[in-house]
Amino acid sequence: MRVTVLGSGTAVPRPDRFPAGYLVQDAGRNLCIDLGPGVVRRLAQVALDLDDVHAVLLTHYHTDHCADVAALLFGLRNPRYEGRAPLRIVGATGLRALVGHLTAAWPWLAPRGYELELVEIAPGTHDVLGLAVEAIAIEHTAASLGYRVSGSNGAVAAFTGDATWCDALVPLARDADLFVCDSAFPAAAPGPGHMTPAEAGRAASRANARRLVLTHFYPECDGHDLLAEARVEFGGPIVLAKDLMSFELAPGRPPA
Numbered sequence: 001m002r003v004t005v006l007g008s009g010t011a012v013p014r015p016d017r018f019p020a021g022y023l024v025q026d027a028g029r030n031l032c033i034d035l036g037p038g039v040v041r042r043l044a045q046v047a048l049d050l051d052d053v054h055a056v057l058l059t060h061y062h063t064d065h066c067a068d069v070a071a072l073l074f075g076l077r078n079p080r081y082e083g084r085a086p087l088r089i090v091g092a093t094g095l096r097a098l099v100g101h102l103t104a105a106w107p108w109l110a111p112r113g114y115e116l117e118l119v120e121i122a123p124g125t126h127d128v129l130g131l132a133v134e135a136i137a138i139e140h141t142a143a144s145l146g147y148r149v150s151g152s153n154g155a156v157a158a159f160t161g162d163a164t165w166c167d168a169l170v171p172l173a174r175d176a177d178l179f180v181c182d183s184a185f186p187a188a189a190p191g192p193g194h195m196t197p198a199e200a201g202r203a204a205s206r207a208n209a210r211r212l213v214l215t216h217f218y219p220e221c222d223g224h225d226l227l228a229e230a231r232v233e234f235g236g237p238i239v240l241a242k243d244l245m246s247f248e249l250a251p252g253r254p255p256a
């Protein structure tokens with residue numbers, strides 16, 4: 001299983017960090033976790049054609065996590081994609097309303113020549129294209145989900161989406177080979193609805209995660225030693241996410 005960071009940034013534009021997006025690839029299946037504005041361009045940068053996006057899992061409906069659903073659906077109206085495989089978009093309650101409102105404003109988003117499956121899920125384990133995906137309720141918006149994706153080789157990647165510190169982080173990241181965690185603000189300038197590197201480290205430590213990836217950096221992070229802040233709480237490998245960074249995951253050891 002391979003995980004690629006498509007966007008390690010936020011709602012505040014930065015030249016080198018797009019808003020939230022991750023790509024999970026496993027045995028020919030390609031899943032996006034979140035699709036913030038611009039992330040569809042990142043897919044082109046990793047040479048993934050829209051034809052090959054099979055599923056999108058949305059953690060919540062803040063615009064920096066899902067605006068490119070519109071860009072994706074409009075892109076798929078191009079005749080070249082006629083007859084492609086179904087596209088499944090998965091999220092918490094509100095997904096159908098969101099896509100319905102977008103399509104009311106932009107009728108050109110309605111699928112043509114392929115099938116669009118909108119799947120609203122509750123917390124629990126779900127089959128997404130043959131992969132086991134556990135959705136766990138996370139404190140952020142009223143309906144935010146973290147995702148724990150089990151690869152066909154047994155490796156596990158966990159994604160918080162945006163998160164406030166909450167007990168759910170530990171089962172989300174338990175023994176995960178890769179734990180991709182909101183680390184939006186440094187300890188010196190914490191922000192509501194988000195975590196600090198130390199909190200991310202604490203969650204990784206309590207969950208016995210094998211590798212921690214800090215992400216979703218607001219500009220307030222500039223000039224702060226985020227690695228050092230997280231290291232106070234977590235002794236395992238820690239990575240500061242960068243756009244287009246990839247991780248190959250094998251179960252039971254830190255990924256290369």
Ligand SMILES: [Zn+2]
Nearest residue numbers: 060062140162
């Ligand atoms: Zn959010």
Ligand SMILES: [Zn+2]
Nearest residue numbers: 010062064162
């Ligand atoms: Zn966000």
